[in-house]
Amino acid sequence: MEFLFEIEGANFSVAGNASSTIKRALKQRDVDPAKIKRIVVALFEAEINVVAHADHGTIRVLIEDHQVQMFVKDFGPGIEDVKEAMREGYSTASNSVREMGFGAGMGLPNIKRNADVFEIESIKGLGTNAHIIIYL
Amino acid sequence: MKLSEIIKNLDIVVLNAANEDADITSAYASDLLSDVMGNAQAEELWITMQTHKNVAAIASLKDIPAVVLINNGKPDEDMLAHAKLENVAVLVTNLACYEFCAKLYNLINCEL
Amino acid sequence: MLMNEIIKRIEARPVCGDVCSLRTDDFEFAFASDLMSDVLRLTYEKTMLVTGLCNVQTIRTAEMAEIKLIIICRGKKCDDQMFKIAKECDICLLETNYSVYRVCGELYSYGIKPLY
Ligand SMILES: Nc1ncnc2c1ncn2[C@@H]1O[C@H](COP(=O)(O)OP(=O)(O)OP(=O)(O)O)[C@@H](O)[C@H]1O
Ligand SMILES: [Mg+2]
Numbered sequence A: 001m002e003f004l005f006e007i008e009g010a011n012f013s014v015a016g017n018a019s020s021t022i023k024r025a026l027k028q029r030d031v032d033p034a035k036i037k038r039i040v041v042a043l044f045e046a047e048i049n050v051v052a053h054a055d056h057g058t059i060r061v062l063i064e065d066h067q068v069q070m071f072v073k074d075f076g077p078g079i080e081d082v083k084e085a086m087r088e089g090y091s092t093a094s095n096s097v098r099e100m101g102f103g104a105g106m107g108l109p110n111i112k113r114n115a116d117v118f119e120i121e122s123i124k125g126l127g128t129n130a131h132i133i134i135y136l
Numbered sequence B: 001m002k003l004s005e006i007i008k009n010l011d012i013v014v015l016n017a018a019n020e021d022a023d024i025t026s027a028y029a030s031d032l033l034s035d036v037m038g039n040a041q042a043e044e045l046w047i048t049m050q051t052h053k054n055v056a057a058i059a060s061l062k063d064i065p066a067v068v069l070i071n072n073g074k075p076d077e078d079m080l081a082h083a084k085l086e087n088v089a090v091l092v093t094n095l096a097c098y099e100f101c102a103k104l105y106n107l108i109n110c111e112l
Numbered sequence C: 001m002l003m004n005e006i007i008k009r010i011e012a013r014p015v016c017g018d019v020c021s022l023r024t025d026d027f028e029f030a031f032a033s034d035l036m037s038d039v040l041r042l043t044y045e046k047t048m049l050v051t052g053l054c055n056v057q058t059i060r061t062a063e064m065a066e067i068k069l070i071i072i073c074r075g076k077k078c079d080d081q082m083f084k085i086a087k088e089c090d091i092c093l094l095e096t097n098y099s100v101y102r103v104c105g106e107l108y109s110y111g112i113k114p115l116y
Helices: A017-028 A033-053 A095-099 A107-114 B003-009 B033-039 B053-061 B077-086 B097-111 C003-009 C056-065 C080-088 C100-109
Strands: A002-008 A056-063 A067-075 A117-123 A127-135 B013-016 B027-029 B045-048 B066-069 B089-092 C012-016 C029-032 C047-051 C069-072 C092-096
Touching: A002 A017, A002 A033, A017 A033, A017 A056, A017 C056, A033 A056, A033 A067, A033 A107, A033 A127, A033 C056, A095 B033, A107 A117, A107 A127, B003 B097, B013 B077, B027 B097, B027 C100, B033 B053, B045 B053, B045 B097, B053 B066, B053 B077, B077 B089, B097 C029, B097 C100, C003 C012, C003 C100, C012 C080, C029 C100, C047 C056, C047 C100, C056 C069, C056 C080, C080 C092
Parallel strands: B027 B045, B045 B066, B066 B089, C029 C047, C047 C069, C069 C092
Antiparallel strands: A002 A056, A056 A067, A067 A127, A117 A127, B013 B089, C012 C092
């Protein structure tokens, strides 16, 4: 099963809707709840990062028999130093993003913790591509 | 209760010593700077996981004597420098927010 | 013990879901934060969230983290969109004028344990 979502930067009122849709789809397929939680936490963090840090982006989710793959692609400022960005507590979130309840610098570490495979590539000034896999 | 006594009674590391004689009767736990600006009272201890410079600036503006960084938070360099300049104590605990608030609340209110 | 007792103690208003009939056994733990990625570190289910963040993201985060009770502090009021999502996800909401600090202090005295 394949899902596609368009994500708008800075629009926090609908941020998380994609992850919520995926959660429902996984529940319907009777996926193990512990796995569902890992999948949706990772996806939600990636979705929020597009809203918080990028201009716009897309999310593609492939639910397969043995794994769930998530492709999160955005156009925006990109990440200068991905290794540094992965560090717990590192955040460049703006004041307005912090007032929305984000900017702890925990998002990427949370994705890493929950994913079986997490690859992230970024070009400064262009955007960011993340690929997340969780095995079922 | 005096700040120095709170430091003695709870597991706290002092990164910037200041206002040890301040009398603390309450605290404000928040990571939302606007809430602290709007609602925190002078002389309250501020408990937060935010570690950037604005924290020191707001603490000083609001006459908050000390900031406690939870989860073993490490202040950004400019936060610590600003706190020193503005005479705001910077304390660190390895507890998360809930447990630190709970212990501090009990400590202060048992004394009262 | 029924949650009702705690609700009275923190002068909370149940604004979504049947909170009063819940039992404290359903909530062994509490976690307090205003930053949602901090909440998403949680791995244990029987946890209530104490927060001053009052927006749709608070509810979405609870949805992802499987948190079934949120105590919204500092006198903030939930809006209709929050109620709608909370109902869909079976999440109970309490509002109180108390601060996060005070709510944590009171919950602890009822034996609600810290998660970390
Ligand atoms: N999609 C993105 N585009 C541009 N920069 C990003 C993106 N994702 C992450 N970053 C950068 O990496 C940093 C760390 O990201 P991470 O998700 O760990 O923390 P955060 O988003 O700042 O806060 P939190 O996720 O805890 O709410 C961000 O502050 C930002 O600088
Ligand atoms: Mg993030």
